[in-house]
Amino acid sequence: MDMIEHVLRRVQSGETAFKPQSESETDIQQFQELVDAAIHAKNIGYLRGCHPLKESTSGRWLWVTVIVENITHLGRQYLADIEKNSRTIPKVIPDSLFGIPTSGDAHIDEMLRVANESFRKPDHASRKAAVEKMWDAWERLKTIPDSNPAQGNNILLSNAADDPKFHELLKNEADQLHKVGNDFHIRHFKTDTTEITRIEHYDYLFHRLLALMNLLLVSLRKNKP
Numbered sequence: 001m002d003m004i005e006h007v008l009r010r011v012q013s014g015e016t017a018f019k020p021q022s023e024s025e026t027d028i029q030q031f032q033e034l035v036d037a038a039i040h041a042k043n044i045g046y047l048r049g050c051h052p053l054k055e056s057t058s059g060r061w062l063w064v065t066v067i068v069e070n071i072t073h074l075g076r077q078y079l080a081d082i083e084k085n086s087r088t089i090p091k092v093i094p095d096s097l098f099g100i101p102t103s104g105d106a107h108i109d110e111m112l113r114v115a116n117e118s119f120r121k122p123d124h125a126s127r128k129a130a131v132e133k134m135w136d137a138w139e140r141l142k143t144i145p146d147s148n149p150a151q152g153n154n155i156l157l158s159n160a161a162d163d164p165k166f167h168e169l170l171k172n173e174a175d176q177l178h179k180v181g182n183d184f185h186i187r188h189f190k191t192d193t194t195e196i197t198r199i200e201h202y203d204y205l206f207h208r209l210l211a212l213m214n215l216l217l218v219s220l221r222k223n224k225p
Helices: 002-012 025-043 073-084 094-099 106-119 124-141 149-160 164-183 199-222
Strands: 050-057 060-068
Touching (some): 025 050, 025 060, 149 199
Antiparallel strands (some): 050 060
């Protein structure tokens, strides 16, 4: 139901026309899921109308756009119930949850999608999974510019910094987060690593790495030939 909630919130904000963000395989696949969610939302009474268009692309029939009408009373009640039974996401990051750039790597993009969806759920286990998945995405991202993670990390940080002082700031942040991933139950679960027990601590760590990942992905896209 997370995708349905996403559709309803976008419609609630005034959006009526949806289409893929780009022609990348990842964006097209994510859009197919969004249209399926919009159709299902209409079928269960959450939307007043849903008019999807399907076209043949390279022998495959794909949704290419969908027009939706406003939310029904049932849809508004659904969003109200969601608000009652879930936590409030800090206002500094809600747009990033759906707007973080893609990497061009299907595995990384899927990890980010799962991490962001898990983070929005209210239970402890989901937020724990969100942090772990975000860390996995970061570790794989390091190998995009170079198969050696350490060298790849240096390239990512250099792309994201325009002067030595800011590069030093990013390197210190990346080094600290790398140490967090190794010292706590995020990447390793050995007897000498520390368990994270408070949900707020997962939130804090997720925010930190999300901010860094967003910057690295934006910079990676700008520096692609």
